[in-house]
Amino acid sequence: MKRISLFIIIALSLLSMSFDALAGDLSLSALTLTTNPDGSQEYSVNLQILIFMTALSFIPAAIIMMTSFTRIVVIMSILRQAIGLQQTPSNQVIIGLTLFMTLFIMTPVYNQIDKTAIQPYLADQLTSSEAINLGKIPLRAFMLQQTRIKDLDTLAGMAGIEAVDKPTDLPMTVIIPAFIISELKTAFQIGFILFIPFLIIDLVVASILMAMGMMMLSPMIVSLPFKLMLFVLVDGWNLVIGTIATSYGMGS
Secondary structure, X not given: OHHHHHHHHHHXXXXXXXXXXXXXOOOHHHOOEEEOOOOOEEEOHHHHHHHHHHHHHHHHHHHHHOOOHHHHHHHHHHHHHHHOOOOOOOHHHHHHHHHHHHHHHHHHHHHHHHHHHHHHHHOOOXXXXXXXXXXXXXXXXXXXXXXXXXXXXXXXXXXXXXXXXXXXXXOHHXXXXXXXXXXXXXHHHHHHHHHHHHHHHHXXXXXXXXXXXXXXXXXXXXXXXXXXXXXXXXXXXXXXXXXXXXXXXXXX
């Protein structure tokens, strides 16, 4: 509710700015840069809103690449391919399930960001730059927890960064791509394990059809009901979702 209220305030501020511009009362002096006594710099509220609205275009990429979204959606896509269903569940269902699973997994991280950065900023206890720096700490810790050291070393070497004392000293431009690579590798590993039982069913059905001389009948058509039955009997969705959550340390 607090985030919704913040968005409403921002929307009203933008609306008020639009009316003022039409009336000719808005001047460029509103876009000011103030130097604080400690030497730090703070943008005016209007300029902060402008930067915020510009940053909205990067939110989809941030959600996809800096959260658990990538691993989950790749696993779901591989699972659908392993079962042999081309359009079921549909892409909308997979994306929706992935979004809510991402929300579930990232809730502890968001709670830390909200406690250490968002709420103090809304209470005027922090400047925007301080809130951003504090908000990056829980997100960086989450990504580093899921990132392999080998991937960090590879990206750091490509960026020309020498050895650092600890991974948290690396810039986000190195951590984010290393995190994405690690997520893709983990997703493929889980997808491979999910693929094996369905592949065995396909091999068994194909062998039986070949032995019976029914070479004109597609093994995929015959094996599909058996794969669906196996997936339902073992409560496959519960196992898959549980495996994904456990891979992030949820419930452990």
